[in-house]
Amino acid sequence: MKGLTLGQGSGGRLTQSLIADLARAFGEGSPREMEDCALLPEGMAVTIDGFTVSPRTFPGGDIGKLALCGSINDLAVRGAEPRYIALSVIAEEGFDEEELSRHLSSAGRICRDERIRLVAGDTKVVPRGAVDGLFLTVAGLGLPRRRPELAMTNLRPGDSLILTGPPGRHGAVIASERYGLATEGLKSDCAPLWDLLSPLLDLPGLKTMRDCTRGGLGTVLCEWTEAAGLAATIDEADLPVDEGVLSVADLLGFDPLYLACEGTALLALAPEEADQALARLRSHPLGQEAALIGQITDDPLGLVEMTTLAGGSRIIDMPVGEILPRIC
Amino acid sequence: MKGLTLGQGSGGRLTQSLIADLARAFGEGSPREMEDCALLPEGMAVTIDGFTVSPRTFPGGDIGKLALCGSINDLAVRGAEPRYIALSVIAEEGFDEEELSRHLSSAGRICRDERIRLVAGDTKVVPRGAVDGLFLTVAGLGLPRRRPELAMTNLRPGDSLILTGPPGRHGAVIASERYGLATEGLKSDCAPLWDLLSPLLDLPGLKTMRDCTRGGLGTVLCEWTEAAGLAATIDEADLPVDEGVLSVADLLGFDPLYLACEGTALLALAPEEADQALARLRSHPLGQEAALIGQITDDPLGLVEMTTLAGGSRIIDMPVGEILPRIC
Numbered sequence: 001m002k003g004l005t006l007g008q009g010s011g012g013r014l015t016q017s018l019i020a021d022l023a024r025a026f027g028e029g030s031p032r033e034m035e036d037c038a039l040l041p042e043g044m045a046v047t048i049d050g051f052t053v054s055p056r057t058f059p060g061g062d063i064g065k066l067a068l069c070g071s072i073n074d075l076a077v078r079g080a081e082p083r084y085i086a087l088s089v090i091a092e093e094g095f096d097e098e099e100l101s102r103h104l105s106s107a108g109r110i111c112r113d114e115r116i117r118l119v120a121g122d123t124k125v126v127p128r129g130a131v132d133g134l135f136l137t138v139a140g141l142g143l144p145r146r147r148p149e150l151a152m153t154n155l156r157p158g159d160s161l162i163l164t165g166p167p168g169r170h171g172a173v174i175a176s177e178r179y180g181l182a183t184e185g186l187k188s189d190c191a192p193l194w195d196l197l198s199p200l201l202d203l204p205g206l207k208t209m210r211d212c213t214r215g216g217l218g219t220v221l222c223e224w225t226e227a228a229g230l231a232a233t234i235d236e237a238d239l240p241v242d243e244g245v246l247s248v249a250d251l252l253g254f255d256p257l258y259l260a261c262e263g264t265a266l267l268a269l270a271p272e273e274a275d276q277a278l279a280r281l282r283s284h285p286l287g288q289e290a291a292l293i294g295q296i297t298d299d300p301l302g303l304v305e306m307t308t309l310a311g312g313s314r315i316i317d318m319p320v321g322e323i324l325p326r327i328c
Numbered sequence: 329m330k331g332l333t334l335g336q337g338s339g340g341r342l343t344q345s346l347i348a349d350l351a352r353a354f355g356e357g358s359p360r361e362m363e364d365c366a367l368l369p370e371g372m373a374v375t376i377d378g379f380t381v382s383p384r385t386f387p388g389g390d391i392g393k394l395a396l397c398g399s400i401n402d403l404a405v406r407g408a409e410p411r412y413i414a415l416s417v418i419a420e421e422g423f424d425e426e427e428l429s430r431h432l433s434s435a436g437r438i439c440r441d442e443r444i445r446l447v448a449g450d451t452k453v454v455p456r457g458a459v460d461g462l463f464l465t466v467a468g469l470g471l472p473r474r475r476p477e478l479a480m481t482n483l484r485p486g487d488s489l490i491l492t493g494p495p496g497r498h499g500a501v502i503a504s505e506r507y508g509l510a511t512e513g514l515k516s517d518c519a520p521l522w523d524l525l526s527p528l529l530d531l532p533g534l535k536t537m538r539d540c541t542r543g544g545l546g547t548v549l550c551e552w553t554e555a556a557g558l559a560a561t562i563d564e565a566d567l568p569v570d571e572g573v574l575s576v577a578d579l580l581g582f583d584p585l586y587l588a589c590e591g592t593a594l595l596a597l598a599p600e601e602a603d604q605a606l607a608r609l610r611s612h613p614l615g616q617e618a619a620l621i622g623q624i625t626d627d628p629l630g631l632v633e634m635t636t637l638a639g640g641s642r643i644i645d646m647p648v649g650e651i652l653p654r655i656c
Binding site: 137 | 330331332333334335336337338343346347349350351353354355356364365366368371372374375376378382411412414415416417418419420421422423424425426428429433435436439440445446447448449450451452453454455457458459460463465467469471653
């Protein structure tokens with residue numbers, strides 16, 4: 001018997017292989033073609049995500065807000081306007097009803113703010129010990145507002161890479177809570193991104209976008225270059241920085257590049273449109289730290305390289321093992 | 329602190345109140361108006377369900393098949409043709425990969441047989457102890473094939489009630505496995521119902537349909553009459569019977585009327601179309617035991633009454649507490 005490892009849930013290489021098994025069982029093609037959100041021929045976009053975050057409440061959010069933002073952002077980065085959600089609640093016998101109500105309310109608040117309707121729900125209560133507290137699964141439905149479709153396969157050498165904020169804030173917060181660190185001022189970036197990203201959808205040179213969740217910025221860059229058969233370079237000096245993230249990462253030995261974001265996206269677009277995109281992003285409260293961090297290249301080795309602050313060069317590889325379980 | 333009880337997950341009265349809390353948190357109306365499956369103005373139907381069944385493999389199916397059938401049936405009973413699913417997998421660290429693969433394969437088999445595509449997926453692996461093995465959540469998407477819409481509020485006094493097979497087979501199987509009974513020949517009714525039910529959609533007098541899952545036939549009857557402000561009578565002598573279900577129910581003290589089905593539906597339709605509906609149902613392998621079991625009435629007390637085999641009368645009330653946890 002071969003048992004599942006936490007690494008298979010961490011968003012890196014092992015997760016890819018688990019998803020490949022899943023796709024195979026359903027007779028679907030290579031999961032490389034599977035984006036986080038599907039565009040259906042009937043004109044709707046759909047995404048699904050399970051949320052198991054621990055702790056359930058953290059600086060900047062809770063499992064309810066996180067679940068909504070995760071779904072909204074999966075739709076938003078594919079250019080789909082979030083419209084409906086379906087929510088499945090699995091709770092443990094004895095779970096505090098007030099806490100449940102708090103998490104549902106914060107999910108509900110995001111729905112109201114973003115004009116999204118809850119259209120279907122399911123609740124299961126399982127015996128004590130069968131689940132750790134509360135898991136939520138959200139399916140998000142939206143309306144595609146972008147033609148041609150955004151997709152990793154649109155990437156071309158020379159495309160500019162823009163990051164909408166500092167990487168790793170959500171992961172750093174969860175790590176810091178988990179290890180009992182008090183990191184002043186550090187908050188999860190957990191936020192709905194449709195309002196920030198939708199003004200970019202009329203830029204014809206916009207190629208693709210992705211929120212840097214499990215596996216962080218590093219994993220997204222590796223997935224993009226693999227899917228497109230290209231390479232990328234980024235410059236450490238250009239990365240937006242959150243000092244809190246750096247100190248948590250330093251203390252715990254994490255690399256911020258692989259720490260999850262929940263309200264920060266990577267964008268690729270034609271270089272002549274980069275300034276315009278940056279200006280639009282920076283005019284929004286969630287995009288004030290947006291920065292041009294590098295570009296797509298056609299380096300034949302297909303690597304993601306980072307010019308370090310020290311002036312050297314470092315390969316950004318897809319993470320293989322566990323990073324931090326139950327980040328989302 | 330008030331903690332959740334297993335009864336809140338059992339599909340009866342307490343589940344209703346939990347779902348009402350959920351709807352309130354999202355600013356949605358009364359959950360009485362919330363059917364198991366929503367019809368969106370964009371012309372799609374959507375449903376979501378979490379699956380936590382224990383044991384995961386049982387006579388007649390497993391968690392993978394069950395998850396698919398549950399979604400398909402929620403769509404089918406609203407007259408929507410199942411087309412796509414999105415699947416969220418939450419598995420425990422150390423979970424046997426071969427077992428996972430078996431469950432995904434049985435889900436995949438149903439997809440292929442029913443011409444449904446997996447369009448989005450998510451996998452999470454949580455640390456040992458954070459979940460009991462494997463939970464699946466499925467969002468199902470379909471195309472409505474019925475105008476006017478099927479809904480509980482279409483019910484009128486005199487409508488015939490047809491049950492497509494004997495009640496309680498899924499619940500009896502799970503109970504029998506859980507309590508270590510060997511019940512020869514007893515199998516879960518777990519099956520996809522679109523193929524059985526879709527030929528009825530052109531009957532103009534068809535009012536509503538429901539698969540009798542958590543809470544069983546008794547709960548569906550109570551929900552229907554409450555939602556429509558009507559009453560119902562059924563005749564025990566007309567109920568299709570599975571001897572295996574009766575003996576498990578007898579041994580364990582369960583009432584088959586409240587035991588879950590996963591491939592058996594209740595239908596309400598104008599009495600003049602009942603014969604035609606029965607003929608169509610019985611011509612399908614899954615509907616050979618279909619029977620006319622009673623009718624909707626306008627009894628002012630709003631009760632569901634059953635004429636018993638002994639010739640007496642019994643009230644079928646909405647169950648309040650726990651029936652059998654982790655049935656689905």
